[in-house]
Amino acid sequence: MVANSRVLSLSILLVLINWNRENVFCSSQTATDPIFKETFDSTRLNKAVWEREIKIPHDPDYQFCVYHKHDETVQIDNGILRIKPRLFEDAYGEDSILLGQLRLADCSSSIPEECNQQATSYHILPPVISTKLVTRNHFEFRYGVIEVRAKFPEGDWLYPEIWLEPLYKSYDKRYANARINLGRVRGNAVLTRHGENLGGKTLEFGVGNGTGADFYEETVSELRRSGEAWNKDFHTYKTTWSSSGLTFHVDGELVGKLVPTATGWSSQDNVATVSMAPFNEKFYLSIGLGVGGIRVFPDGTQTSTYVKPWRNINAKAMLLFWQARDKWLPTWQIHKGEKTALEIDYIKVWSLD
Numbered sequence: 001m002v003a004n005s006r007v008l009s010l011s012i013l014l015v016l017i018n019w020n021r022e023n024v025f026c027s028s029q030t031a032t033d034p035i036f037k038e039t040f041d042s043t044r045l046n047k048a049v050w051e052r053e054i055k056i057p058h059d060p061d062y063q064f065c066v067y068h069k070h071d072e073t074v075q076i077d078n079g080i081l082r083i084k085p086r087l088f089e090d091a092y093g094e095d096s097i098l099l100g101q102l103r104l105a106d107c108s109s110s111i112p113e114e115c116n117q118q119a120t121s122y123h124i125l126p127p128v129i130s131t132k133l134v135t136r137n138h139f140e141f142r143y144g145v146i147e148v149r150a151k152f153p154e155g156d157w158l159y160p161e162i163w164l165e166p167l168y169k170s171y172d173k174r175y176a177n178a179r180i181n182l183g184r185v186r187g188n189a190v191l192t193r194h195g196e197n198l199g200g201k202t203l204e205f206g207v208g209n210g211t212g213a214d215f216y217e218e219t220v221s222e223l224r225r226s227g228e229a230w231n232k233d234f235h236t237y238k239t240t241w242s243s244s245g246l247t248f249h250v251d252g253e254l255v256g257k258l259v260p261t262a263t264g265w266s267s268q269d270n271v272a273t274v275s276m277a278p279f280n281e282k283f284y285l286s287i288g289l290g291v292g293g294i295r296v297f298p299d300g301t302q303t304s305t306y307v308k309p310w311r312n313i314n315a316k317a318m319l320l321f322w323q324a325r326d327k328w329l330p331t332w333q334i335h336k337g338e339k340t341a342l343e344i345d346y347i348k349v350w351s352l353d
Helices: 002-022 088-092 317-323 325-332 334-340
Strands: 036-038 065-067 074-077 080-083 101-103 116-118 128-130 132-134 144-151 158-166 179-184 202-209 216-223 235-242 245-250 253-261 264-266 283-291 342-351
Touching (some): 080 283, 144 158, 144 179, 179 235, 179 245, 202 245, 202 253, 216 264, 283 342
Antiparallel strands (some): 074 080, 080 342, 101 116, 132 283, 144 235, 144 342, 158 179, 158 283, 202 216, 245 253
């Protein structure tokens, strides 16, 4: 009877695992059906699909947060995935980012500095706890149509990280940190630089790759000249990734195209496609909530009341961000902090390979 019970338990476990996978991976369906569909219908994250990144992010963005496994930063409610920021000191006590040490058990990075950090002088610990989820080791693909219905976060210096990232890391510096941006809106209600609107009314898609000072990003954008900001409501963001380039839509309307050239990437239509590298390999889905950092917010940008408090090349950037919390934190606390969440209704992928 003991042996039979074990067999029965194993059979039930296998059935549950297969049920979870089959509700997301649709490989047995026709070509018109998605190969991946996540609708967040369960109240718990599907571990057959998603893994949590656990690390202190460094190159290329150096975000001002730590990706951790705090339940307070990720929830599923009524079919919506919600990722919210949480202040580090709210979790670990006052001055913990100035005096503490952060050792990440189950760190997902192979880089020691992304797993352990001691606060010393102006090298403080990340002042914000966030969440990043990836399908690495569970679902990856090359070329396809990716559709995401989402509501982006509101609050100064917040932004969504909805990316495709490469399954295999490149050791060629030109192709390091490659990613496809599936839609981004900065959380600042007002953000300008030399007259250019970079706040919540500007939507961006694009590609990026490289490392350090050689990191390169090419984007296409859509500015809403009237009506509400992009992050005030849900929208459907679609990326078509093929062997000849990328095309981006929002709510069925074309935003722009990117094609590779001999010297990089271009949004011009009259250029000849050369090579999709590094975007000709298998990529996986990555979704998270970013805070500050050195890439997304150009130096000299200004909100309606203050100038960005850090410079991207300044070693004290994270400290300067934290010291200005009396300016940005009130924008997070509107509606009891609920507007700071990145909300995902669904993600669907159709194959083009």
